Amino acid sequence: MTSSRSMVGLFAGIGGLELGLSEHGWNTELLCEIDPGAQAVLRSRFADVPLHGDVTKLRALPSDIELVAAGFPCQDLSQAGKTAGITGARSGLVDEVFRLVKRKKGPRWLLIENVPFMLQLGKGAAMRHITDALEDLGYTWAYRVVDARAFGLPQRRQRVIMLASRTDDPREILFGQDAGERLGGDPADYPCGFYWTEGTRGLGWAVNAVPTLKGGSSVGIPSQPAV
CATH class of the missing domain: 3.40.50.150 (Vaccinia Virus protein VP39)
Incomplete structure (x- = not known):
């Protein structure tokens, strides 16, 4: 068609x-x-x-x-x-x-x-x-x-x-394709994100990631990790 x-x-x-x-x-x-x-x-x-x-x-x-x-x-x-x-x-x-x-x-x-x-x-x-x-x-x-x-x-x-x-x-x-292509090469070649949880401990690190935005957040309130 x-x-x-x-x-x-x-x-x-x-x-x-x-x-x-x-x-x-x-x-x-x-x-x-x-x-x-x-x-x-x-x-x-x-x-x-x-x-x-x-x-x-x-x-x-x-x-x-x-x-x-x-x-x-x-x-x-x-x-x-x-x-x-x-x-x-x-x-x-x-x-x-x-x-x-x-x-x-x-x-x-x-x-x-x-x-x-x-x-x-x-x-x-x-x-x-x-x-x-x-x-x-x-x-x-x-x-x-x-x-x-x-x-x-x-x-x-x-x-x-x-x-x-x-x-x-x-x-x-x-539902034909759930995932995209995997990144190749050295992860150090890509920007990485770092952030922490709103608790006593916990952190996240991921390639090509930036801190997530949380509804109601303001300066000084950390966002929960996306990974």
Whole structure:
């Protein structure tokens, strides 16, 4: 099957998903983000891409897109929020994604991202809501929890990544390859990180590592080790 590699970013934030996908050949045709600060970043990063504000006022997506990426609001699903659940005013906006892809020939791929607490909140009500909607639209789906530390970002940030497809098995994408290439040569040729735990003892050392960032940390509070 030929691929246009065209995509749309809904709830785009500052464009993290879109930037990552662009490094693998995907071209963003449209962005949607309501936060003014995030919009300013998107205009800088994607100057030539149409930017829409309110997803509820977006009537349709470009007809030729193959992928929709959506990091929909997490406030109602996060332990740090009010845990109103998937029917909350913010996290419930995920239904706008399903509204926009509901057409005779919807996009081939959907990429959905959110916090891992959604897996257990309300005995998995959010996951049931999302997967039921995907199946009703003719998508097969798979998900996994990924950690930013595994991709070179010095902070603990776990996220649920859900991939759905009308034509392919998404498991082959999410689980086909768990590890990258091993570094060769002398470890001394690479920068190394050193940090200690918030306890009486413990330390970590790793090639190409830097201290992790911990939510709520401030100067003088050591981060827990990433290894």
